[in-house]
Amino acid sequence: MRALMRVQVLAAGSDGLSSPPLVKFFTNGACRGSRRPHLSGMSSDAVQYLPGKEPHARERRLIFRNVDRSGYDPSIDCYLKDGGYEQLKVALKMEKTAIINEVKVAGLRGRGGAGFPTGVKWGFIPPTNTKPVYLICNADESEPGTFKDRYIIHQDPHQLVEGMAIACFAVGAKLAYIYIREEFPEGALILEKAIAEAHAKGFLGKNIQGTGFDCEIFVHRGAGAYICGEETGLIESLEGKRPYPRIKPPYFPAALGLYMCPTIVNNVESLCHVKHIIQMGGAEYAKLGTPNNTGTRILCVSGDVQKPGYYEVEVGKVTMGEVIDVLCGGLKPGRKLKAIIPGGSSAKVLRADEIFKLKDGRELSITDIPTDFDTMAACGSMAGSGGVIIMDDSRSMSWVINNLNNFYAHESCGQCTPAAKEVSG
Amino acid sequence: MKKISDRIVAGKASPDDVDTLETVANQIEGKTICAFGEACSWPTQSFIKKFRDELKGDCKPELAGRVVNGETTVAAAGLSA
Numbered sequence: 001m002r003a004l005m006r007v008q009v010l011a012a013g014s015d016g017l018s019s020p021p022l023v024k025f026f027t028n029g030a031c032r033g034s035r036r037p038h039l040s041g042m043s044s045d046a047v048q049y050l051p052g053k054e055p056h057a058r059e060r061r062l063i064f065r066n067v068d069r070s071g072y073d074p075s076i077d078c079y080l081k082d083g084g085y086e087q088l089k090v091a092l093k094m095e096k097t098a099i100i101n102e103v104k105v106a107g108l109r110g111r112g113g114a115g116f117p118t119g120v121k122w123g124f125i126p127p128t129n130t131k132p133v134y135l136i137c138n139a140d141e142s143e144p145g146t147f148k149d150r151y152i153i154h155q156d157p158h159q160l161v162e163g164m165a166i167a168c169f170a171v172g173a174k175l176a177y178i179y180i181r182e183e184f185p186e187g188a189l190i191l192e193k194a195i196a197e198a199h200a201k202g203f204l205g206k207n208i209q210g211t212g213f214d215c216e217i218f219v220h221r222g223a224g225a226y227i228c229g230e231e232t233g234l235i236e237s238l239e240g241k242r243p244y245p246r247i248k249p250p251y252f253p254a255a256l257g258l259y260m261c262p263t264i265v266n267n268v269e270s271l272c273h274v275k276h277i278i279q280m281g282g283a284e285y286a287k288l289g290t291p292n293n294t295g296t297r298i299l300c301v302s303g304d305v306q307k308p309g310y311y312e313v314e315v316g317k318v319t320m321g322e323v324i325d326v327l328c329g330g331l332k333p334g335r336k337l338k339a340i341i342p343g344g345s346s347a348k349v350l351r352a353d354e355i356f357k358l359k360d361g362r363e364l365s366i367t368d369i370p371t372d373f374d375t376m377a378a379c380g381s382m383a384g385s386g387g388v389i390i391m392d393d394s395r396s397m398s399w400v401i402n403n404l405n406n407f408y409a410h411e412s413c414g415q416c417t418p419a420a421k422e423v424s425g
Numbered sequence: 426m427k428k429i430s431d432r433i434v435a436g437k438a439s440p441d442d443v444d445t446l447e448t449v450a451n452q453i454e455g456k457t458i459c460a461f462g463e464a465c466s467w468p469t470q471s472f473i474k475k476f477r478d479e480l481k482g483d484c485k486p487e488l489a490g491r492v493v494n495g496e497t498t499v500a501a502a503g504l505s506a
Contacts, residue, residue: 078451114460230459245459339475346448346464348471381471397476398483401469402430409427416457423426423465 013346052110056311056327060288063272064312066156074190076197079158085203087278091166092211094278099170103274105282107294111148112229112267113385115373118274122264131261135168136178136238139268140222140229142181143344144407145387148298148310149268153180153187157194161217161321163271165203166278168215171264176217179234182224191219196381226411231265232257233413244415267385269298290316293372297383298339300330303390304335316375320350321367324390335392340366342376343384347402350381426450426469433480439489440481447473 047061052069055061066072067081079085091099102288104119125133139159142151152160160178168176195217198204206214225243227233232246235258250256257263273295277285287296293315302308306329313327320340324330331337337352350356356364356379369379376383391400409424429446432438450469454463473480 171492227459227461230461233459247458319429341468346467348467349475351475354465396434396483397472397479398430399432401472401480402427402434404468405427405430405465408461412461412465416462418453418456419465421461422453424428 019078034083048174053102056328058318058322060296060314061312062276062288063152063159063269064298064310066149066159068155072155073297074155074157074194075200076158076194079156080201083203084158085162085198087275088162088165088169088203089209091169091278092209092213096170096172099166099278102277102282103170106277106285107282108265108270108273108277108291109293109295109373111269111273111297111386113143113346113382115383118266118270121252121254121266122167123253125171125262126255127262129262132175133171133173134258134261134263135164135171135173136231136258136263136265137164137176137178137268137271138229138231138234138265139178139180139184139187139297140234141184141268141294141385142226142229142411143346143385143387143391144404145300145302145341145344146385147300147302148386150184150187150308151310152268152272153184154190157190158198158415159272159275160191160205160268161194161198163273163275164209164217165198165215166266166274167266167271169204169213170274173264174216176215177238177258178217178219179222179228179238180219181222181228185221188219192242195219225413226407229414242413244413263324272373289314289371290370297386299323299327299371299386299388301388301390303388304332304392304394305390306332307328308390315369316372318371319367320369320371320388323371323388324367328390331390331392335394337366337390338393338395339391339397339400341387341389342369342371343382344387345389345407346382347376347384350379355382368373387395426453428463430469433483436483436485437488438484440484440486441489442484443473443477443480 003357010287047065048070050068050070072078100119100122107261108118109115110118139149139153164176178191195204204215208215220238222228222237228237228243230245231253233243235253237243238258253263253265290297295315296312298310298312300310301323305324308328311327339352340350341347342350350366352366354366358378369375373383412419412423414420426446426449429442432442442493446469450466456462
């Protein structure tokens, strides 16, 4: 854990440093409701935010709509007043294949790192399957530099519960797990409270809303291992074993997953997007962002900028330069940009003076790169989990690489000889 | 990788240690069951590819082939003791 903490020091403004205002938020008193129901329009103009926490004009808040919102608390009453669980009621009247189809049409790509299309993943459950299906929400947010799921869980847990209930219905799962990392003890309590509240209101449990659909969600706390964020390692851990990732194939747990049954593993943010896809309709949702990189995503900016933090933007509509200069208020005075790690610590670093030649003929400097999945991959890195780490000329690259290697040496599970021996050796 | 980069940061590495570090990273990528192999080797590979001179600048050529903290640093070709 020592290694992890050191990485978070590099990622200034990450979880640890932002928690005081969060605590303040939770003691903020009762919910005063919203001025506009959730169903009509998604404009965040109608929502008041806490002073100093207002979203930037370039942001598009879908998932983070209720984060730092004035008078909002994580209780179900507040969520219901805001039009919560309406999408679940809508979804329960839809055909299961229609929901999966909407997600496919929306072009939602997984927000956990790999960017795999969520609807396609859901479609991998064998059609002839007779075993129970499980849904797992991967809340083991352990990639250094990423801190988005934490805010969803802490401030808007019912959004996740609703998204999971819709996803469960779509894939035919009656049992779902939220695998939350050990470092989020308060988040686990908030989720358990949210699930109990949803039970009491009839949005979980047996015969939900009289439709005959049963769904249970359980919170499972991890024990602090980075490797549990890998989906098959997570499944092994959930089964009570040592979290050794499973040998592929099968490449997707949708074929063989938890207890050797079909299992869907999705990131927290991906599952929250499902609710918004049902709300907006797949085609309408696909208009957000750029083609093949649809929707919004949360960028977790840390490092040497004036205002590090979380920024929810339409995918690909904001360039790296705009992230630094417009959203984050620029670099610290007198400093020069040196490097950017664009998608969590595992992403390949981008050097400030590089010119990226893409296959389609475009030549981009580092500040021109749009923050989408495809362009980032074409530039030789990845959009990953959205953790953007900015480094200026005060940083020693030897120190950075040593910091990362210390983290990986500590977190290797020890199953494969190359990773176990060569990282730490 | 950790031991070599520890040496670089401590100023106890030879410039060829940087090349060794890259070789080690290349030997991990694609040879593991899960993506951890890529996750840990990509940062090292990319940092060395793009900041090789800076990393080598933190090393000391005179340490090539010498024993530092009980470990032998990588000797440059033709300079091995």
